[in-house]
Amino acid sequence: MTSTAPPPRPDRPRLQDLTGAVLAGGDTEDLLTFLVRSARLDLDARSAALVLPTEPDTWAFELVDGPDAADLLGSTLATHTRAGRALEDADAASLELIGTLRVGGQELPALIAMVDAAEHGSGFLAVLRGPATASPASATDSTGPFTVADRERLDALASLVELTVRVPTLRFSGELDDERSRIARDLHDLAIQELFAVGMELEALTEALAGPGEPPSNTRIRTSVAASVQGVENAVAQIRQIVQSLRRERLEATLTEQLRHEVGLATAGLGFVPALRLPPHPAEMDAEVPSEIAEDVVVVVRECLANAARHAHASAVAVSVSLFSEGVDRVVQVNVSDNGRGIDPSVTRRSGLANMSSRARRHSGWVDAISLLPGTMIFWRVTLPAV
Numbered sequence: 001m002t003s004t005a006p007p008p009r010p011d012r013p014r015l016q017d018l019t020g021a022v023l024a025g026g027d028t029e030d031l032l033t034f035l036v037r038s039a040r041l042d043l044d045a046r047s048a049a050l051v052l053p054t055e056p057d058t059w060a061f062e063l064v065d066g067p068d069a070a071d072l073l074g075s076t077l078a079t080h081t082r083a084g085r086a087l088e089d090a091d092a093a094s095l096e097l098i099g100t101l102r103v104g105g106q107e108l109p110a111l112i113a114m115v116d117a118a119e120h121g122s123g124f125l126a127v128l129r130g131p132a133t134a135s136p137a138s139a140t141d142s143t144g145p146f147t148v149a150d151r152e153r154l155d156a157l158a159s160l161v162e163l164t165v166r167v168p169t170l171r172f173s174g175e176l177d178d179e180r181s182r183i184a185r186d187l188h189d190l191a192i193q194e195l196f197a198v199g200m201e202l203e204a205l206t207e208a209l210a211g212p213g214e215p216p217s218n219t220r221i222r223t224s225v226a227a228s229v230q231g232v233e234n235a236v237a238q239i240r241q242i243v244q245s246l247r248r249e250r251l252e253a254t255l256t257e258q259l260r261h262e263v264g265l266a267t268a269g270l271g272f273v274p275a276l277r278l279p280p281h282p283a284e285m286d287a288e289v290p291s292e293i294a295e296d297v298v299v300v301v302r303e304c305l306a307n308a309a310r311h312a313h314a315s316a317v318a319v320s321v322s323l324f325s326e327g328v329d330r331v332v333q334v335n336v337s338d339n340g341r342g343i344d345p346s347v348t349r350r351s352g353l354a355n356m357s358s359r360a361r362r363h364s365g366w367v368d369a370i371s372l373l374p375g376t377m378i379f380w381r382v383t384l385p386a387v
Contacts, residue, residue, distance in 0.1 A: 018157070019272045022164050031164045036125070037065045039157045043150050045127035046108070049101075050161065051077055051087075053121035059087055068128060071104040083112070083124070090114075090122045091280040096151075101126060111146045113158035116260075116276075117165045125158045152316060159273035163264065198231035254286040255294040259321060262302050266317075269309035274317040285323045289332055293382060296359040297321060297334055300367075300380045303352050304336035312340025314375060330384040337377040356380055 018038060022031055032050060040048035047066025054060045059077040077084050086095040092114040100107040112126045129146070205224045208216045216224075253261070256278060263276045279285050289297070301319055308317045320335040356367045356378070365382030 018160055019267065022160050022273075028164060032063055032161060033065070035157055035161050035164065036063045039125060039127055039154065040065045042157070043111070043127045043146075043153060044129075045111075046130050047072075047103075047128045049126050049128070050115070050123065051083075051126070052115070052117060052123040052165075053087075056121075057088060059084065059123060066128070068103050068108075087114075087122050087124065089280050090116075090282070092277060093280075095124055101128060103128065106131065109146070111150055111154055113151075113154045115158050115161050115165070116278075117162065125154065125161055127154060155275050155318075156272065156316060159275050163267065163273050166260075166264075192235075194231050194235040198228045198235070201228050201231070254283075255289055255297060256282040256286050258294070258298045259301060259319070262298060262305060263319065266302075266305035266309065270305070270314070270317060272315065272317075274305060274308075274319055277318070277320040279321070279323055285321075285332075288323065288330070288384070290385065293332060293363055293384065296363070296382070297332060300334050300356050300359065300378075301336065303356060304334075304378050307352055308336070308338045308340060312338045312342075312376065314338035314340030331381055332384065333379070333381040335377060335379055337372065337375060339372075339375040342371050342374060342376050353378075 018035065021034065036048045036050050039045065045066070047064060047068040049061050049065075049068070049072055050063040051059050052062045054062075054076075057079055061072040061075050061077070064073045077087070079085065079088055082098050083095065083101070086092075086098070095112050095114050098112055099109060101110040101112075102108075108128045108131065110126050110128050112124050115123045115125055117123055127146075127150075201224055205216065205221065208220075259276060259278070263274050267273050286294075301321070305317065305319070308314050317336065317338045320333075322333050322335075324331055324333070353367065353369060360367045360380055360382055363382035363384075365380070367378065367380045370377045370379065
């Protein structure tokens with residue numbers, strides 16, 4: 001990251017407060033209206049608009065806050081426009097390069113951030129400013145140019161919109177509660193009972209050895225210890241079986257779904273929604289990346305987000321996962337950056353980085369940590385096996 005957004009004004013909610021409002025739940029439309037209005041106020045914009053898919057290849061201005069609502073609200077976005085093509089291709093980079101939107105017969109300066117609505121498709125959150133004037137604009141003038149800090153703020157608000165749209169699928173469902181009950185039952189009925197029996201056997205042996213009477217024979221001791229060892233091995237095998245079944249169930253989700261899940265889980269620890277950027281066509285990445293590499297990608301992202309929550313004290317975190325060709329190789333790259341306090345040079349042992357390095361080396365890859373001002377960026381990249 002090259003800059004940090006300025007602190008919010010006293011009359012405007014902090015990102016942490018906005019995140020708390022989203023996670024607290026409520027009516028989805030009310031939350032989206034609140035976030036769109038926050039985008040207009042916080043970025044000193046003339047108007048703010050949320051465009052969402054309504055049906056395949058069709059997008060509409062669902063919410064508009066500001067004087068342009070009369071022209072935009074309810075109108076559809078034509079697929080032949082730059083914005084329409086970018087949404088059709090789910091191309092966030094191209095969407096961000098669009099600097100204007102047509103409103104009422106004129107082109108207004110616009111700052112746009114893609115909103116990934118998961119299975120619903122892609123949309124965007126945009127803020128508009130008035131046409132540039134001959135007089136210089138002040139820092140709070142709604143006709144002034146957009147800054148890097150504005151981009152960071154809008155990306156954060158777009159992430160909150162994504163979470164609001166997808167929060168019903170992230171909430172703990174009855175199926176998840178049932179699954180937790182099944183895991184607890186399996187652990188209790190199998191592994192815990194086995195370990196309880198081992199404990200009883202060892203306790204009886206200990207009492208016999210410490211008692212005033214004749215000590216137990218070597219045969220009794222060997223038999224007791226052998227039975228205890230067998231019991232521990234049985235418990236370990238049962239726990240391993242339960243864990244493996246969970247891994248199989250989790251791996252049924254695509255890489256894209258798992259990454260979105262990790263970002264959703266990290267929100268509580270960070271206090272805000274991390275930004276997540278995926279390739280223009282995530283389904284192609286899901287199909288091309290082998291399961292063993294996909295698993296490592298998810299673990300690396302999880303480790304980076306956990307480190308940011310525990311150590312960085314950041315107010316913004318961005319996760320980018322890309323798939324591209326480099327010579328004859330296909331490469332998966334993970335970049336995770338934050339604007340926190342950076343790597344402590346006095347800490348020489350970093351188990352998290354060592355774990356990521358180990359996962360990279362087994363796929364002919366590498367990892368690096370780069371200090372930013374402020375913050376840190378982790379680069380992790382591996383090569384896909386030849387087809």
